[in-house]
Amino acid sequence: MADLxxxxxxxxxxxxxxxxxxxLAARARRNVSAHGFLIGAVLCFGFFSWYPICRExxxxxxxxxxGVTSWAGLSNYERIFRDPTFWTAWKNTLEFTVLALIIGxxxxxxxxxxxxxxxxxxxxxxxxxxxxxxxxxxxxxLLFAYFYDPSYGLFNDVLRHLHLPVSQWVQSPxxxxxxxxxxxxxxxxxxMNMGGATLxxxxxxxxxxxxxxxxxxxxxxxLFRKIRHVTIPQTRLILSMLLLLQIVxxxxxxxxxxILTNGGAGVNNNTLSVVNLIYQYAFALSGxxxxxxxxxxxxxxxxxxxxxxxxxxxxxRQTDR
Amino acid sequence: MxxxxxxxxxxxxxxxxxxxxxxxxxxxxQNPNITVNSIFENPCEVPASFTAMLKAGNEPNxxxxxxxxRNQVLDAGQAADITSYVNAxxxxxxxxxxxxxxxxxxxxxxLYGLPTVNYTQGLIIxxxxxxxxxxxxxQPPTTWAEVEQDAKAITKLxxxxxxxxxxxxxxxxxxxxxxxxxxxxxxxxxxxxxxxxFNSDEGKAVxxxxxxxxxxxxxxxxxxxxxxxxxxxxxxxxxxxMYIAAPDDIYNVIVPQDGGNxxxxxxxxxxxxxxxxxxxLSGGNDYMFAKRDTPAQIEAxxxxxxxxxxxxxxxxxxxxxxxxxxxxVGFPEPQMFTGxxxxxxxxxxxxxxxxxxxxxxxxxxxxxxxMGEPAxxxxxxxxxxxxxxxxxxxxxxxxxxxxxxxxGQVNQILANSG
Numbered sequence: 001m002a003d004l005x006x007x008x009x010x011x012x013x014x015x016x017x018x019x020x021x022x023x024l025a026a027r028a029r030r031n032v033s034a035h036g037f038l039i040g041a042v043l044c045f046g047f048f049s050w051y052p053i054c055r056e057x058x059x060x061x062x063x064x065x066x067g068v069t070s071w072a073g074l075s076n077y078e079r080i081f082r083d084p085t086f087w088t089a090w091k092n093t094l095e096f097t098v099l100a101l102i103i104g105x106x107x108x109x110x111x112x113x114x115x116x117x118x119x120x121x122x123x124x125x126x127x128x129x130x131x132x133x134x135x136x137x138x139x140x141x142l143l144f145a146y147f148y149d150p151s152y153g154l155f156n157d158v159l160r161h162l163h164l165p166v167s168q169w170v171q172s173p174x175x176x177x178x179x180x181x182x183x184x185x186x187x188x189x190x191x192m193n194m195g196g197a198t199l200x201x202x203x204x205x206x207x208x209x210x211x212x213x214x215x216x217x218x219x220x221x222x223l224f225r226k227i228r229h230v231t232i233p234q235t236r237l238i239l240s241m242l243l244l245l246q247i248v249x250x251x252x253x254x255x256x257x258x259i260l261t262n263g264g265a266g267v268n269n270n271t272l273s274v275v276n277l278i279y280q281y282a283f284a285l286s287g288x289x290x291x292x293x294x295x296x297x298x299x300x301x302x303x304x305x306x307x308x309x310x311x312x313x314x315x316x317r318q319t320d321r
Numbered sequence: 322m323x324x325x326x327x328x329x330x331x332x333x334x335x336x337x338x339x340x341x342x343x344x345x346x347x348x349x350x351q352n353p354n355i356t357v358n359s360i361f362e363n364p365c366e367v368p369a370s371f372t373a374m375l376k377a378g379n380e381p382n383x384x385x386x387x388x389x390x391r392n393q394v395l396d397a398g399q400a401a402d403i404t405s406y407v408n409a410x411x412x413x414x415x416x417x418x419x420x421x422x423x424x425x426x427x428x429x430x431x432l433y434g435l436p437t438v439n440y441t442q443g444l445i446i447x448x449x450x451x452x453x454x455x456x457x458x459x460q461p462p463t464t465w466a467e468v469e470q471d472a473k474a475i476t477k478l479x480x481x482x483x484x485x486x487x488x489x490x491x492x493x494x495x496x497x498x499x500x501x502x503x504x505x506x507x508x509x510x511x512x513x514x515x516x517x518x519f520n521s522d523e524g525k526a527v528x529x530x531x532x533x534x535x536x537x538x539x540x541x542x543x544x545x546x547x548x549x550x551x552x553x554x555x556x557x558x559x560x561x562x563m564y565i566a567a568p569d570d571i572y573n574v575i576v577p578q579d580g581g582n583x584x585x586x587x588x589x590x591x592x593x594x595x596x597x598x599x600x601x602l603s604g605g606n607d608y609m610f611a612k613r614d615t616p617a618q619i620e621a622x623x624x625x626x627x628x629x630x631x632x633x634x635x636x637x638x639x640x641x642x643x644x645x646x647x648x649x650v651g652f653p654e655p656q657m658f659t660g661x662x663x664x665x666x667x668x669x670x671x672x673x674x675x676x677x678x679x680x681x682x683x684x685x686x687x688x689x690x691x692m693g694e695p696a697x698x699x700x701x702x703x704x705x706x707x708x709x710x711x712x713x714x715x716x717x718x719x720x721x722x723x724x725x726x727x728x729g730q731v732n733q734i735l736a737n738s739g
Contacts (some may be wrong), residue, residue: 067398067612079737084730153483165484171546173715262490262546267714269707280703283369290737291376 053302060296076296080281086297088269089277093251095182096189096273100250104190104197105243111194112201113227126199133195141259144188145170153224170260173267181270189256197242204238205231244312248305254279274301322684324621325358325381328365334577336646344636348628354623363607366390368699377509383608383622388425389698391433394609400433401610407432408621414631417662421691425606434609434621437630437637438655440567441601441691442500443684444468444562444589450475450482450562461563461683463596465530468563472540475562484562486555487531487709491548494709495702497565499602501527504591506599509695510735514589517731519705520724526594528712528720536716544631545713550574557581567604568654568681576649583649587666587680590687603691625637631657633666640673651676651683697734704730 063072115125132140147154148169158164172180205225212230221229232239254275257266265272265280274297282294330337338361344355358381365385374380375397377739386394409415412435422436448458454474462468472484482514488494498519499509506525510516535541553570555561557579568588575581591598607717608626610619629636651674658666678685695701 065396067396082733084726150545152544168543168714171544171710171714173711173718262547262548264490264548264706264710267546267707267710279369283372 056295060299070218076292080297089272089274093274097250099186108194108197116205129198130195135307140192175270179270181266204235208234326383327360327381327383329359329361331361356580382618398613401614402661404432414662417660434607435626436607439605439657440615440654441689442567445566446563449585465592468592475537483542486552486561486564489710490546492702493549495705503600503602503692504593504598514696517728520728532712535713554579568652571648588684600690600692640669643672649676655683700734
């Protein structure tokens, strides 16, 4: 009988192990609901992000002819590297990224500082700054396509009234750095997107304790010294995160140039971006459409962005230490 | 048994929609065992969606394609072989279908579809602007020199009116360049299909004429990067004197969609240096059959296409009904048939004609030689778009250099697709 009792109460072997088991069971119960919530997100990511990524990698090593898919080794990669527009697209993408950083990164920051300093009409102005973000991108870009029209566009009309030379804006033929065509694209992109970044900066600015500015003022700091010694250090985390997000987003520029150039790539391909080239490989070359080459270019872009993001995060952590 | 057929006119085009529904009802009455499941859409094909549809393999049983799509459909493995189903009994007009149209749906000796529209291009002119500029609209220009001269005269009218327009985006720039070089007697691709042939005197002559009009005569608008659909609007708004197109631009787009007046337009042949076009890019569309179609669905699909698109007096060729419904009748398109079928079609069309044939007589009498589209047509057109765009936007465009660069790119495309 004593043996049976022992068998029925194995936990009695050790009170410490019993408590550990209870904790494990409690944690499992808690985790069931957490995992339940998680599974939806995991499935979504799985189906719509991770599976397409894996499929893209596989497809980049395949070819498809007459309905038969076979392995193609590195031929898709060779094809894209041999394509002269490949390097043009990378040059343009980097040009857009740099210009978007100079214009699109700095402008929202200073607009946020300005809004933060205002005493009146704050809500109204915030709404005004955010308004373009609420416009569908295609509508906003079609609006700019009209502004940029060399014959009937608003911008040239203004220039004519001011007796200044007109421009062909996004239809400008130059390919130098920076090209007028790309600057035109960046202006439209900045106008469309700056609202979101401005509000994030504004939120960060409002978290800075007022005493820091008071102390700086007592030390005789002017506006620019306050920005340099208080605002920037206090918002460094947000600034560096937005910088990363903006670079990753601008490297994937597509819709801006696509709409403004009527589905083309600008004069002499001067607004052709990497993602636009992926689109051309996959869809625009009906008859010679090639999902496999498009996949190969997609993988190259993904690797570049992954390496950049990893490097950037590593560098940020090193600096933080 | 049910067959799904796309490119049915949607309700937003009420008259065409009504006629399609009438045709389906009549066809189903004549063939009680067949149900036509119409897929209403306009435009009939959006290239990017079409490519995605092929990759997904979910095209309708009988699906619309451009002549240039054949290779893409075959590469995707989505076309059924219909060779054994098509003969003089199932397609009575078979022997009279123009060979270039039939070739567009044939690979080797295998037939993959039936053509429904075939055209050559010409020069659409705005008769109102011609008259206002003191030009004779019954004698459209035939040489590039005449086009330049007339375009200058029309541009002098002012008020944002330009004499000539052309495309340079959406693959349409390369498409038009291809037709213009055909008219000059040149070629886009060499006869072996292995290399580009447009870096020639003919190619340079075309681009030089366009550059001259844009930057010397200023008879073309500074607004460029235009794709299909834009010049039609300018023509309908009486802001454009001339551009290159097939006749259906007038009766399918300028008049019904853009609000132009049917009697304001005429056509001449494609311009060329000599005044007699050596040829014209022929184009068109067709229907192919999905790989998964059963034999019965293929037979039913062929029956439907014969009824709707390949029989004078019926369906698309029911000119009497078109006239009664208020559609303009009498355009020299589609150029689908030869021989007895063509004679019957012409006779029916003339009987119901509402359009003055004199407005199109110089185009019709030119009898332009139909040239097929180049290999990998859309990819080639895409490569030529930037060339057209630069010629029309850069006053210092180096035409030889542009053609040389494009030649290298097209050679690479052809090598990759071989």
